Amino acid sequence: MTRIGQPWFDDAAGPLVRPYAVTRGRTMGAGHDLDMLTLVVTVSPAPRLRHVETEYSEIVQMCRTAQSVAEVSARLNLPLAVTKILVGDLIAEGVLNFRAPASGDSDTDIAGIGDLNILQAVLNGIRKL
Template sequence: MTRPGETWFDDAAGPLIRPYAVTRGRTVGAGHDLDMLTLVVTVTPGPRLRHLEPEYTEIVRLCREAQSVAEVSAHLNLPLAVTKILVGDLITEGLLNFRAPASGDFNDGIAVTDDLNILQAVLDGIRKL
């Protein structure tokens, strides 16, 4: 039994809220074609945030400087699919702008790039998850 003020879980226990609860059960986003290299940035000045969930507030804060969806996912410690849904919600509300990856080449909806530095950074980010 835990004492008052003492937590009963540790960092290894993982998140207490399941990803499907964060997206309210949604598995598909708002229709924006986002991939892990899509850049998102906060609109300035942006409309008022209508969501009370802390994930939305954190995304808006993180995206004051342009971030890839993969970077946002890593910072939030959420799966990429969940992050895409949350970012899509904020784009729909006009709080975020997005831009496709710099490379215009796509293969089955996945951005193709020859820059090994970008690919290594993405791989490093995925490993941190």
């Protein structure tokens, strides 16, 4: 029980607002399939924001230089799924530009056969330890 004048929350408890409250209960973004490696950058000059939530203005400020969605999520201290929704809203409004991560056609590109061989070699090395 707290005494009069003492705060009723603990700093170690974390945020008091649940992530779904930030997105108003939405679990899907504005139609953009964003990857955690997608780069986002603020359009210059940035149009006026239609959202009053502080997260939107923070995203616009930090994306003056290109940031990945994962970096934005880490800096905001929000789950990646929530950040994707907020970033998607700003892309849909024309406030942010985005560039999806490069994907290749060869077998040795990201998540291709080459990566699986490397992962298998690492696993084999760990097992030998």
